Amino acid sequence: MSQKNIEDCIRESLEQYFRDLDGTEPSQVHAMIISAVEKPMLQVVLQQADGNQSRAAEWLGINRNTLRRKLLDHKLAD
Numbered sequence: 001m002s003q004k005n006i007e008d009c010i011r012e013s014l015e016q017y018f019r020d021l022d023g024t025e026p027s028q029v030h031a032m033i034i035s036a037v038e039k040p041m042l043q044v045v046l047q048q049a050d051g052n053q054s055r056a057a058e059w060l061g062i063n064r065n066t067l068r069r070k071l072l073d074h075k076l077a078d
Contacts, residue, residue: 010037039074042067046076 010033018026042056049056057067071077 035074038070039076042070042074042076046071 014029014033041060045059046053046056049059053067053071054064057064060067062070068077
């Protein structure tokens with residue numbers, strides 16, 4: 001049984017996105033993808049870290065303040 005990796009899933013989704021555009025010019029693709037990937041990544045990592053932002057930030061390889069800002073940006077924290 002073959003297993004897809006995240007990169008393959010993103011590639012397939014992007015290819016489908018462009019097919020669905022049917023010739024319409026895309027807009028803000030980078031921001032769209034970063035937002036679509038970043039929010040669930042933050043949710044899952046934070047959940048796996050039992051809500052510990054310091055641990056989650058360490059796992060993500062980012063500063064805790066950066067994590068906090070990203071959580072606020074995605075409305076995942078108050």
